[in-house]
Amino acid sequence: MVMERLLADFTIISMKELTVGMLKPLPALIILAAAAVISYVQKLGLQKDMIYSVTRAFIQLSVVAFLLDFILRQKSVAWILLAFIFMVILAGHTAGTRAKHVPYGAFVAGVSIFVGTSITMVILICVRAFPFTPHYIIPIMGMMVGSSMTITGVTLKRLRDDLRLQKDMVETALALGATPRQATLTQLKRALTVALSPALDNAKVVGLISLPGAMTGLIMGGASPFEAIRLQIMVMNMNLGAATFSSILSTYLVCSFLFTSTYQIKEKVIRVE
Structure with missing residues (x-):
């Protein structure tokens, strides 16, 4: 059919x-x-x-x-949800491929992206930031999932790289009684900072150095610059919000997969490429 x-x-x-x-x-x-x-x-x-x-x-x-x-x-919500799930699965796989040495990286990234974008989308719908129609929902979902995929993938990869380089420091903290989350807090913060820095830097100079895609598209389509700026601000905020939610959640989820039941870093994580 x-x-x-x-x-x-x-x-x-x-x-x-x-x-x-x-x-x-x-x-x-x-x-x-x-x-x-x-x-x-x-x-x-x-x-x-x-x-x-x-x-x-x-x-x-x-x-x-x-x-x-x-x-x-189509006017069915089912098609919107199907498109969203497809985007999340593909984004999770792509982010997991970037962090290939992170155990269950694709699963962690997929769940994080799904939750992060879902929270952002629900908030935007509740405050009626835009109409709940496929013409608005699907492009917005695509932008949020794409941003979350990139930042979450970088977060997981950087976290793994830091764990491999600072293995002795982390294992010393674990030996002194720290939990995996406590032992890797420095690495988690650094991974999030590195992953989010490009997006934050871009937000600082948006409009001054480059005109973003959504804004450029509207202006080229004949829309008023004020209308284009209003939409671009909303797009920038929701992308940054969804990516932040997703990347932070990924650091919580991945901790349980980086260590064994005896609080040792898994061999796969510290294996030299």
């Missing part, structure tokens, strides 16, 4: 509209092609990754465009 509806929606778009729509971004590839040529001439070896990344992005965004068009036509 779902596939039939997707195919029906696909046939609504004429091949002419599809072809023209997908060809419009092609002129922007000129700059990328020039960068790939420079990489080849200088023997940097980056041209293959450039071609692969752009091709993959083109395919992914094309598929997502059709899926979003279908979901946005």
Whole structure:
């Protein structure tokens, strides 16, 4: 039934509209092609990754465009929840891959991202910051999940790296009777600081050095700069809030997986790469 509806929606778009729509971004590839040529001439070896990344992005965004068009036509909350769960699972896997030496990293990241973004989303809905419609909910969820994924992944990776480098310090604290949370408090704080610093620095200079995506998109679409700024402030705050919730929660959840039942750092965590 779902596939039939997707195919029906696909046939609504004429091949002419599809072809023209997908060809419009092609002129922007000129700059990328020039960068790939420079990489080849200088023997940097980056041209293959450039071609692969752009091709993959083109395919992914094309598929997502059709899926979003279908979901946005629906009025069921179930589709919004399904999209959210899919985003969280993929984000958790990606963040877990970044922190590959953290036991159950994907699970910890996934749960943290889910809780952090859910709390932020519920607050925004309760205060009626935006209408509860797919056109608003899905893009906002995507931005929050993306920000939380990046910061949570960096938090877990940095925490693991610090534990490996400062193993003796942590184990000494454990031997003196400290709990895993107490023994790793310094490393936890440093990991959170490192992970959140780019987002905080960006918030300090937003609008002065760069115009963020949401604001730029609205201005290019003809919206008033004041309206664009209002939306950008909301987007920036909710992204930072969701990412902060997620990263802090991940530090609480991961402690139980970093140590054995006898309060020793697991071998996988301190293994040299």
